[in-house]
Amino acid sequence: MEVNCLTLKDLINPRQPRVDFAIEDGENAHKENVFVDRSRMAPKTPIKNEPIDLSKQKIFTPERNPITPVKLVDRQQTEPWTPTANLKMLISAASPDIRDWEKRKGLFRPIENKDEPFADSLQLHVVGNSAVDKFEKRRPSRKQKSLGLLCQKFLARYPSYPLSTEKTTISLDEVAVSLGVERRRIYDIVNVLESLHLVSRVAKNQYGWHGRHSLPKTLRNLQRLGEEQKYEEQMAYLQQKELDLMDFKFGERKKDGYPDPQDQQLLDFSEPDYPSSSANRKDKSLRIMSQKFVMLFLVSKTKIVTLDVAAKILIEESQDTPDHSKFKTKVRRLYDIANVLTSLALIKKVHVTEERGRKPAFKWIGPVDFSSSDEELVDVSASVLPEMKRERYSQIQVCAKRKLARHSSFHTVQASERIHRRVSSEPSSPSREEQGSGSFSLEIGSLTAVYRQKIEDSSQRKAFDSKKVMPPSSSLDPPVPFPVHSVDPEYCVNPLAHQIFSVPQTDLQAFSTHNGLTGPVGVSPASAASDMEGLKPALLAGQPLLYVPSTSLFMLYGSLQGAPSPASGLERGSSSSDVSAAAELASTPTAQKPLGEDRQPQEDGELTTKRQSTDDEAGPLSLVMPKKPPDSTDLASPKTLDNREPVPLEDMHLNGQLPAAKEVWGKATANSFFSSEWGSLSRDTEIEKPSNENEGTKEPSLLQCLYLQSPAGLNGLGVLLPGSQTPCAAGPPSGPPPPLGVPCMVLPPSTLGPFPVLYSPPVARPVSSAPGTLPHPGPVNFGLPGLGATPHLLIGPAAMVNPKSSTVLCADPQLQAPHSLDQSPVMSRSHNIQPESPVHEGHPGSVVKLQQSPAPVTPESIRHTHRETFFKTPGSLGNHVLRRRESKQLQNTSSAQRRLEIPSSGAD
DNA sequence: TTCTCCCGCCACTTG
């Protein structure tokens, strides 16, 4: 006990150097090492250990914790506890996840290494100081206990796209125990997930896991509801109004402009209405809030929602008195929701800088375009929001209409004025949408303007500087230098979505700025930042690199507009310049995509979808990142994989993407965004694959693709194909080293010009037995040799790739095929082979597709991340994975899939 | 200081 106390003190006063420690340090080092190892062992110990709350961990001392046998042992060994040792122990005992996470960060190693070899006095100090600090870092921090991280862990437990056959039930108790948190926290997660229909309550303490199959529908529905509710207008109104927190703080409602009580009532479609009949409101409160919150994003053209605005809207709807406390409470809830949504890769944190200052906000990074036929919408509406009965729905609609009627005029005028004032200068001519809708479109006028500016402004840099929306400087969003492979690290992180991310110009610029990327691609400073960060790196590793010439592409892109793409092109068609147009599309889902995107042409769906949401992104370049392919590892290593379920999304994406890509290219339309997810998802949903095989096939979708839209006419596109790729497509596993990482890249020379890119594949990947490993982020290096106009890029993944990996890749194609099932096998193939596809050759659009190699060798952790979930935390994942394995259902399935996959590769 | 948001009390629901 005493020792422990000392330790704590030490922690508190790290500075105090102790001679004792000095000596001990050496020991500690060893101990630590040992400890670490044990910790690893620990996971195997009954999960029960985990149950301990992280929060409690702080308090608990080894002695107190009889639970973990490990500790006892450790303790004995390490009698001379040093703060470090203590911390380590605590941490390890606390949660394997954390442990892993930290390990990944490399905290331990450095320390350990240092300690062991040198037991210098210096070290002593070091230990006393830095070491302690480090330990503290290790100590479960608030971040580590964050709902977002917890949610990731939670999500990691279940397949994003479970087979129809597999019915996964979630036991709240079990989950709480396994995740080491109290059930209350699980409710928070589950409620949000439920709002999106990812889960549904089955019985007491039991939820059913549905996965993301219906997510597109749900979002579509929400979007529609949001539109009906005129959330966009409300947002614009609030913004314009600039209701400050002040208003709420003081509990004063502004008279001016503010809707009178009556109006509010009209506005309040929510509370009373939503909670379906009998259900108590409370029950659904968080769910409803979540849905509304999502709606705000979906209707927002900028796809950015500031918390204050969201909170205000919620307060209004709830008819709560707008006092400060209410506001705070709402904001808290919004954070809770946001954390979950972030874990789902649907939103990311950003900050909006306005006149008033910087405001916390979130940006929608999930699928943007779910437009579909009306009928679907209708159907969906019913299914998606169970709580919301149709009646309600109709009521809501009515309310919304009324609301609009009342507010619109008022709203419009003021908002418009204000916005104009801010933005007026904006160069871009208002898209018809904007004009049509009036100022609303400007909801975040400044932002919009900024983005627009960016787009239009040839000098992107300026735009960049001026841009008001910035990625959170903090952890999540470091303005990443061009994201290497994943466009935006943040985005990348989310790979979940596999969504296609457009590359913001800013990013591009930044990228350009950086002459070359070196080092692990994935690792960006950003990664370091947040909890997510830790994960990011892993993700990155798997992902391919993308290089996008910023400006040039941009410019080109703009020019391209002209050529509308036929089919799916509809949405895209507006392409280029019309960011706004795109926005429109986004906003008005229904009409636009009448085509039956769903099934058949997944392509369509995909194509349709992702236009980039907003202006900002409007950039011509769109990157499509399918989620990371399920890791090669998955494929490769059966073990690791098993836990997770497959990652259908990816597959889907791939399939979809390819086709889409083709179309795009063919059409020469510049921007095409697809969300393969959606398209794929829907398919999945529809088509459920009963057999593991199918899943297995899905997994293959490892590939990540980047699309750079290039102007339609680019003939000059430089395409780089890893030689291996083709082969891969062919599928011979063993063949020449398959190109894992990036099968091919097509870059318009012009664009590239500015950026010579070197892509050095990660050097040898760890040869780990693990199969296809993508080059981790680390390995990839970009250099800027001055490439000429000629094809700038090169990717040489193939060389890098291990044969194994290659296999994986090959396997992927096959796997993918299944997805493509819906479509044609050809599609699947094509995507693999893309280079081969005609599109590549002739098409103007420059597309860069990178397939990622799946991945990481080792790891489960990685794989997990990449896979469906993408949840960032790689580290944590690892543990989870293990746990997962334990978990029955999932494991089995996944394992099966894995197996299948492997074979497939073998077949190749 | 502000932003975040964990934590857990306690009221409401449900079985």
Added chain:
DNA sequence: CAAGTGGCGGGAGAA
């Protein structure tokens, strides 16, 4: 009535 749910907001870690 006990257990399950989850609203709510204090208060503290992070930035």
